Amino acid sequence: MATRQFIMKKNRLFRYASALALGGLLTTLNFTGGKLEAAPTVAAGKTSFTEVTSQLDPGGNFYLYLGTAQWLEQLSATVDKWRNSFTAMPNLTPDNATNINLAFDLVHHLIVDSGVEDITGIGMSSVEVEPGLFRNKALLHHYPGKGTGFLWKLAGQQPHELTGLDFLPANTALAVFSDLDLQLLWTVTQDEVAKSGFPQAQAFLQSLPAQFEQQTQLKWDAVLNSFGGEFGLVLTLNESNKIPIPLPGAAMVIPEPGLLLIFKVNDDTIFNRIDLALKSNPELISINRSDLKLRTIPTQVPYIGTLRPTSASSGGYLFIASSDALINDALAVKNGNSPGLKGTEEFKRLAQGIPDQGNQFTYLSKSFGKVLSQVQQQMMNGQISRGGPAAQTQWMQSLFKSQPQFAYSVGVNTSQGLLTVGSGNQSYANLALIPILAIPAMAAAVSVPFYGKSVMQTSSGPYGNNRGASMRNMCINNLRQIDAAKNQWALENGKSPSAVPTEADLRPYIGPPGRGFPHCPQGGVYTIGAVGVVPKCSIAGHALAQ
Secondary structure (H helix, E strand, O other): OHHHHHHHHHHHHHHHHHHHHHHHHHOOEEEEOOEEEEOOOOOOOOOOHHHHHOOOOOOOOEEEEEEOHHHHOOHHHHHHHHHHHHHOOOOOOHHHHHHHHHHHHHHHHHHHHHOHHHOOEEEEEEEEEEOOEEEEEEEEEOOOOOOOOHHHHOOOOOOEEOHHHHHOOOOEEEEEEEEOOHHHHHHHHHHHHHHHOOHHHHHHHHHHHHHHHHHHOOOHHHHHHHEEEEEEEEEEEEEEEEEEEEOOOOEEEEEEEEEEEEEEEOOOHHHHHHHHHHOOOOOOEEEEOOOOEEEEOOOOOOOOOOOOOEEEEEOOEEEEEOOHHHHHHHHHHHOOOOOOHHHOHHHHHHHOOOOOEEOEEEEEOHHHHHHHHHHHHHHHHHHHHOOOOHHHHHHHHHHOOOOOOOEEEEEEEEOOEEEEEEEEOOOOOOOOOOOOOHHHHHHHHHHHHHHOHHHHOOOOOOOHHHHHHHHHHHHHHHHHHHHHHHHHHHHHHOOOOOOOOOHHHHHHHOOOOOOOOOOOOOOOOEEOOOOOOOOEEOOOOOEOOO
16 A cells, blocks of 8 residues: 555656656747747847848858957957066066057057947858859948947948949959048058057158158148049950960960059049159150040050050049050940940849949959969969979869859948948859969969060060961051050041041051051051041951951
8 A cells, every 4th residue: 555655656746747847848949830949049148140130141052140249349458468468478678568568559559449349240141143143242240320440431431323333344354443531541540650659650651741742743632632532443355356475384365454543533633743744755645625634655565465554534533544545445434435344244144133332342254254264274284384293283273173253242331330242153152262373363464465575576485386376466456556546536636436547647646756657567458447447457367346
């Protein structure tokens, strides 16, 4: 009997304990749609997760949130703790202790003044919106009312129309435009150096304006005030004119590059100084109109494409370019006489769903990615041909396996931080940084042709086996010079597209007296034609694109 009662009590105790356990379990579980699910974990402290993720795209192949508030909001205090550790080192001389304190003072002020402690989170996402095209977003977040440090201000103030797009020719391969307040940058630099306590840095900064004025004959403040807060870099690739470049391994031919710098300005301070410096040059070509002031120095450099250094002022912008034709192309787009990059199918595809207002934008075309990939591959082949180390060769091969990249992105300074939205053929999940070799390689692709004349002038040189192609390229370059001269002649003299100039008319726009009118190196006959028609050569294959 006692045994039975003991068993009954034990069963009741087991049932009671089981009920308690089940009740405790049910407090942490929810039933949803007939399924038992765990209740969400609640963070002990406040995070920016909701604010950041609300601006990202879920459902893709990459999604990241990193909360930074807990380790950034007290960063300056943490740095001060490190200061105590360094200054407490044994055998520290007074001079070393002073320098350590000055260095930590500098870091402390930079952290506080920059606004880096306002960063509360970083978010990134990638979604494939159509086969081979990804929408990428990245956010550097701060709460509304924060973000008053120079880190946020230098990125631009209010978002605005992306006017830089209005200048881009259809053959734009790379374009980078950004807001930049030079006056603010100079003020921040002065403040931070003054707070640093380093006398050498202060002395250098104080002497910098005087040195600049001595070298340029321009007032430092006048130059800073002249810039309008926006600049851009444009690289074009002319597929109708291929030029050879020397690279390790073998000869390589790329589309002719053109370089254009665009600065928004408040006045003509810088252009006028350039104009004054060029006036003594007998080759100078000048155009002065109510809507355009342009200065060109014509040059003839065989085999390397068009090089006619040009500066211009028009519509509140300063232009510096490798040729006057490139500036004319940019202005034609701006004035609505050419559809430009925005009219191309490639850009239209990339720009779908991307903000039309912002503070920065970057465009990378398929053609640029292809050329960059070819240059990288050629450099790798050169490394292999020279018998480079196997490990290094394998590393280079791993870098160059990815397909050529193309992308378009816009950066926006919002009330909650810096948001970047872009489209491209790479997701954050597999996007690798452009290899360190890529930038020097592209720089070589652009700059080496301008200095490679001596290598290519002899048939026994690296390009001897491609002499015919070099002559064709030289002829095409001549046709481009004639075409540019026709446009200059028409602009300066108010001629219509149907007007037909003579060699005598164009001679002042091509080069100095005694150099002679351009002629085909293979004996072809040139037809100048009307302004609105490209010049022609009688030899097949020697032709400009219409």
